[in-house]
Amino acid sequence: MDKRFSGKSVLVAGGTGGLGRAVSIAFLEEGAKVVVTYRNQKEWEDLKEIGDSNPSSLAGHRVDVTDEAEVEQFVQKIVAEYGHLDVMVNTVGAYAGGTKLWETDPKVFDQMLSLNLRSGFLLLRAVVPAMLKQKRGAIINISSRAAVDHAAGGAAYATAKAAAVAMIDSLAADLKGTGVRVNSILPSIIDTEANRKAMPNADFAQWPKAGDIARVILFLSSDEAQLIHGAAVPVYGNS
Ligand SMILES: NC(=O)c1ccc[n+]([C@@H]2O[C@H](COP(=O)([O-])OP(=O)(O)OC[C@H]3O[C@@H](n4cnc5c(N)ncnc54)[C@H](OP(=O)(O)O)[C@@H]3O)[C@@H](O)[C@H]2O)c1
Numbered sequence: 408m409d410k411r412f413s414g415k416s417v418l419v420a421g422g423t424g425g426l427g428r429a430v431s432i433a434f435l436e437e438g439a440k441v442v443v444t445y446r447n448q449k450e451w452e453d454l455k456e457i458g459d460s461n462p463s464s465l466a467g468h469r470v471d472v473t474d475e476a477e478v479e480q481f482v483q484k485i486v487a488e489y490g491h492l493d494v495m496v497n498t499v500g501a502y503a504g505g506t507k508l509w510e511t512d513p514k515v516f517d518q519m520l521s522l523n524l525r526s527g528f529l530l531l532r533a534v535v536p537a538m539l540k541q542k543r544g545a546i547i548n549i550s551s552r553a554a555v556d557h558a559a560g561g562a563a564y565a566t567a568k569a570a571a572v573a574m575i576d577s578l579a580a581d582l583k584g585t586g587v588r589v590n591s592i593l594p595s596i597i598d599t600e601a602n603r604k605a606m607p608n609a610d611f612a613q614w615p616k617a618g619d620i621a622r623v624i625l626f627l628s629s630d631e632a633q634l635i636h637g638a639a640v641p642v643y644g645n646s
Contacts, residue, residue: 410438416489419443421499423450425599429617444470472526482533494628495534496547499526508562516563523567538587545628546589579637588636595643615644
């Protein structure tokens with residue numbers, strides 16, 4: 408029996424990270440051909456072990472998604488190889504916080520913008536033209552609850568994530584009626600290994616699981632979500 412994403416090609420940027428890995432696995436389980444970007448060889452080897460049950464469905468490319476030329480070449484290559492690109496999920500991002508705005512190093516501010524905003528911009532510039540040619544496609548950009556809840560000590564991250572939501576919202580207006588849909592996801596603190604290490608005394612049970620967020624992403628990427636375009640979807644669970 409055909410699975411929900413059989414015959415579909417899916418790009419997961421940052422697809423070996425805490426959330427990205429869960430997203431990549433969920434798409435593989437639903438029959439998609441998945442291409443991930445990665446930076447860390449060990450993370451890629453770990454994901455490959457899971458994809459080994461059907462290795463032709465999983466490919467990985469080492470790409471710096473803040474580098475315009477690398478992103479362009481990479482997207483052109485996968486579109487040429489698969490003939491179409493049905494879904495793009497951008498899970499690349501990074502967090503820095505714990506400093507008041509006036510104490511924030513400008514390098515950290517730039518890094519937050521680069522990883523949480525520019526990464527998405529470059530991926531979108533490369534992916535959207537290919538999807539417009541096909542007259543279909545679904546794009547999910549991972550923002551954060553911090554885009555709308557602006558806590559103390561997190562100005563650089565909140566700025567970048569809020570701008571990412573604005574970028575997707577404006578892009579949604581550009582894409583109206585084209586068959587290409589674009590949405591943002593706003594996770595609160597996710598139950599990842601890195602967060603458990605960083606906050607050992609927290610109540611992990613309250614944190615949304617990466618696999619549950621992946622299910623929301625697959626729904627938004629599916630034809631069942633045809634009416635959802637330009638949304639910023641909170642995935643906070645009980646937190
Ligand atoms: N974790 C949370 O609690 C949480 C909450 C709200 C929102 N989010 C957002 O959700 C998304 C996923 O978070 P996560 O916890 O899964 O983070 P993560 O584990 O750090 O995953 C991010 C992935 O992006 C990769 N990456 C970083 N810089 C890159 C670059 N220049 N080029 C290509 N890849 C790059 C990372 O590679 P390396 O491992 O090599 O750095 C990593 O594989 C992010 O946008 C994050 O801001 C997370």
